[in-house]
Amino acid sequence: MSLSSFSKTLFRGPQSSNFFSKTVQTARRGFRTTAPAAIRVSELIKNDHRELKDAYHQILGAKTNDDRVRWQNQFTWELARHSIGEELVVYPQMELKLDNGKAMAEHDREEHQIVKELLYTFQGLQPDDTEFIPTLQSLWANLEQHINEEESQDLPALEHAIGESASESMARSFGRTKNFIPTRSHPAAPDRPPYETVVGLMSAPIDRLGDMLRKFPDQKA
Secondary structure (H helix, E strand, O other), X not given: OOXXXXXXXXXXXXXXXXXXXXXXXXXXXXXXXXXXXXXXHHHHHHHHHHHHHHHHHHHHHOOOHHHHHHHHHHHHHHHHHHHHHHHHHXXXXXXXXXXXXXXXXXXXXXXXXXXXXXXXXXXXXXXXXXXXXXXXXXXXXXXXXXXXXXXXXXXXXXXXXXXXXXXXXXXHHHHHHHHXXXXXXXXXXXXXOOHHHHHHHHHHHHHHHHHOOOOOHHHOO
């Protein structure tokens, strides 16, 4: 395998969101010949939330352990990238643009830490483990509360403060960032730039090599 081919494989995500692929260029696709449709950062984040909710219910409804493992990996991949992407791109802007942004961002980071620790436990479990479903349900309960607060309070306030153009620019940055950050939970890592950026860039290649050996829903024949 050539270095170029290896690089493309290493940074390819396991499953492409239809919504995301129509709006933001991802590493698994070539350069666009036309500009992607503009989208606000809040809509991109909400789409991630919908993807996570779907993966959660797919795990609960899976008929076989094989399907459950595939959706477990998908859920982990989505949530790890989403969380770090917010911490690197969104929360710093909240701190800069909102009057109470520092307190809001700190609260969100604290909620993320709880979720990361639960995800770290969950990603290491097997479907036959007695704690598999209880850990997932506890994880989702915490994540869902965070999602509701973010969608009803944080994102509307940020959108109002930064305006449409800045929001679209942030969405592009958020999408790009998710292509080069860890795909597994590392709760002991820093949760803000620049340290999170450095640790993330060190961890991401290892995570993505592991992803090449993991099963995902879109890989089924």
